[in-house]
Amino acid sequence: ERLVSERHMERGDVERRMRAQASREDRLAVADFVIDNSGDMAALRSGVDKAWEWMDGLRTGGGRTAGSGQGARDGRAQDRRA
Numbered sequence: 001e002r003l004v005s006e007r008h009m010e011r012g013d014v015e016r017r018m019r020a021q022a023s024r025e026d027r028l029a030v031a032d033f034v035i036d037n038s039g040d041m042a043a044l045r046s047g048v049d050k051a052w053e054w055m056d057g058l059r060t061g062g063g064r065t066a067g068s069g070q071g072a073r074d075g076r077a078q079d080r081r082a
Contacts, residue, residue, distance in 0.1 A: 035047040
């Protein structure tokens, strides 16, 4: 509705775009790192910190993993590399 009313898009175009989007499961399956923001602010901050450490490890070649072995749906960050 928002796209139709605010952006003046045709309803059929909006529906086609929505159907073409990847599902949550599809996005999670290919993600390298996931931060679940459904918890409280402390959990989100912790997830962001772990993601930053993981990204910094990639930059520095440290290969450091953050959140390894933790579930993406349990409020913690997870390294999703295969």
